[in-house]
Amino acid sequence: MKSTxxxxxxxxxxxxGCSSEDxxxxxxxxxxxxxxxxxxxxxxxxVIGAVGDRNAIQxxxxxxxxxxxxxxxxxxxxxxxxxDFQVEDTVVDVGGVPVGGGNFAPIxxxxxxxxxxxxxxxxxxxxKAGATILRGDAFKPRTSPYSFQGLAEKxxxxxxxxxxEFGMPFVAxxxxxxxxxxxxxxxxxxxxxTRNMANFTLLSELxxxxxxxxxxxxxxxxxxxxxxxxxxxxxxxxxxxxxxxxGIRTFETSTRNTLDISxxxxxxxxxxxxxxxxxxxxxxxxxxxxxxTRIAVASGADGFMVDVHPAPETALVDGPQAILPTEFAELxxxxxxxxxVMETF
Numbered sequence: 001m002k003s004t005x006x007x008x009x010x011x012x013x014x015x016x017g018c019s020s021e022d023x024x025x026x027x028x029x030x031x032x033x034x035x036x037x038x039x040x041x042x043x044x045x046x047v048i049g050a051v052g053d054r055n056a057i058q059x060x061x062x063x064x065x066x067x068x069x070x071x072x073x074x075x076x077x078x079x080x081x082x083x084d085f086q087v088e089d090t091v092v093d094v095g096g097v098p099v100g101g102g103n104f105a106p107i108x109x110x111x112x113x114x115x116x117x118x119x120x121x122x123x124x125x126x127x128k129a130g131a132t133i134l135r136g137d138a139f140k141p142r143t144s145p146y147s148f149q150g151l152a153e154k155x156x157x158x159x160x161x162x163x164x165e166f167g168m169p170f171v172a173x174x175x176x177x178x179x180x181x182x183x184x185x186x187x188x189x190x191x192x193x194t195r196n197m198a199n200f201t202l203l204s205e206l207x208x209x210x211x212x213x214x215x216x217x218x219x220x221x222x223x224x225x226x227x228x229x230x231x232x233x234x235x236x237x238x239x240x241x242x243x244x245x246x247g248i249r250t251f252e253t254s255t256r257n258t259l260d261i262s263x264x265x266x267x268x269x270x271x272x273x274x275x276x277x278x279x280x281x282x283x284x285x286x287x288x289x290x291x292x293t294r295i296a297v298a299s300g301a302d303g304f305m306v307d308v309h310p311a312p313e314t315a316l317v318d319g320p321q322a323i324l325p326t327e328f329a330e331l332x333x334x335x336x337x338x339x340x341v342m343e344t345f
Contacts, residue, residue: 015067015068080234097133106304109131111309126325169189171190207238258282264299276301277303280305306323308325
């Protein structure tokens with residue numbers, strides 16, 4: 001940030017029908033005092049987020065500027081990802097698949113790419129059942145340094161081949177700032193795993209590239225901390241961020257993690273970003289995936305991401321939580337039925 005005397009964040013709401021010259025004048029004036037201007041163009045109004053030196057911003061009579069309806073200070077630590085900055089839901093385009101704003105995205109596939117046969121069997125099955133985005137990781141940060149770490153670029157090449165074969169964009173994880181350029185050159189959506197939610201160097205690097213980013217919640221992160229992590233990406237210029245609730249660490253031991261389903265409506269209230277749920281990594285058990293997915297749909301989530309493997313007992317990563325292709329097909333039928341019921345509310 002350019003500020004040196006304490007940051008001030010201000011939302012400048014432009015009036016309906018204001019001219020492009022009015023908007024340009026406000027931006028020019030902000031930049032002249034060393035502040036940053038972030039523009040959000042909604043269906044009804046244009047909003048300008050201003051961040052910079054508190055004294056410099058406060059001394060100007062913004063509501064006297066032509067075309068300005070009102071100027072409102074932002075008190076939350078996360079600024080641009082908040083509803084204060086943008087009232088309308090953000091819709092993120094993932095390789096032609098919209099996510100958010102009423103666009104629901106089922107994401108499915110193997111947790112890790114192991115072989116071409118394993119990946120293609122999973123991709124064919126989930127595409128046929130109705131998934132719109134394929135998952136499959138080439139880099140796997142593991143608790144044990146001796147566990148399978150992924151196929152690296154070879155895995156990305158296989159995912160790109162599956163995308164062409166089955167017509168689905170794919171999401172893959174980047175675990176290191178040095179890998180961002182490589183992953184971005186292949187994937188349609190780059191995921192930040194739970195262990196890296198607070199890797200601010202990685203988040204900033206992802207904010208400087210153009211591919212959409214899925215940000216998983218950290219194991220012990222509060223919602224405010226999670227949104228602040230999203231702010232790191234957003235403020236660097238990448239506004240295509242999808243939040244992913246994947247369960248948090250609590251005292252409970254009967255599940256791998258505890259799915260905080262309340263995070264979905266809370267995020268919807270606080271932020272304009274899409275939010276999806278990961279039933280696989282939260283429950284950690286194949287038998288829980290369908291129930292947690294239905295809960296996610298009912299909560300108003302913009303999608304879900306589940307692990308699907310043709311032979312979970314042979315999986316090199318997270319076999320106990322992976323469901324079979326036939327189980328995914330049944331789950332998609334349940335999801336469509338639930339969505340039909342919800343449309344009557």
